[in-house]
Amino acid sequence: MTSSTERTMRAKPMPVEERRAAIAQATLPLLVAHGRDVTTRQIADASGVAEGTLFRVFDDKEAIIDAAVEHFLDPEPFRAALRSIDPSLPLELKVELVLARFLDRFSGIFGVFAALGNRPRPPAQNLEIITGIFDELLAPDLEALRVPPAQVFKFVRLVAFSSAMPQFGPTIGLDTDELAHLIVHGIAAPTGAPAPAASAAAAADAFAEPNLQTASTSPTGTTPC
Secondary structure: OOHHHHHHHHOOOOOHHHHHHHHHHHHHHHHHHHHHHOOHHHHHHHHOOOHHHHHHHOOOHHHHHHHHHHHHHOOHHHHHHHHOOOOOOOHHHHHHHHHHHHHHHHHHHHHHHHHHOOOOOOOOOOHHHHHHHHHHHOHHHHHHOOOOHHHHHHHHHHHHHHHHOOOOHHHHOOOHHHHHHHHHHOOOOOOOOOOOHHHHHHHHHHOOOOOHHHHHHOOOOOOOO
16 A cells, blocks of 8 residues: 555645644645755645645745745644633742743744744734733732732733744743743842842852953953953
């Protein structure tokens, strides 16, 4: 039995729209790995169908790629992932889970568009829907918040976007729990609280005499940041 026959036998009958969606979803990881060089044979294998089946529901490979990107940019699965977070969880844990979902979303967008060699602008988010999700998620914490949930959304989106950028994210070196702690607690210690030892030492180093040897070896004549 040939591999083509095996794929045909594995492909269960389904409505055209469902078949299109399944193929589009299976194509996404291939786009990240191969960009526009992905082959229809690879797409067929990943979809579990015969190669000819692709062209019964799509005109050509470009149409498959377009459908895969459109499927990926559909905001509803992302919104559903946010809604799945339990509002009764502790505030910092909820922010960490939200951050993780935003980071996954932005990282995927950067990865897909980088692989395709272009930078199409993602469709604009419906901010009312997202802020509504944050309103529900943070409703148990309103008395503990200094800003409304809509502002928390802006903070989370900004931190997640910058952390997911391929050119910038790897240099941050902060996990989602550290980023969540930063968003929830900020950088200022409570009034009267002693400074952590590590922070105090870092502050002392900041005001110490510059390391002349390091400064002299820097291309710009100053200590590199």
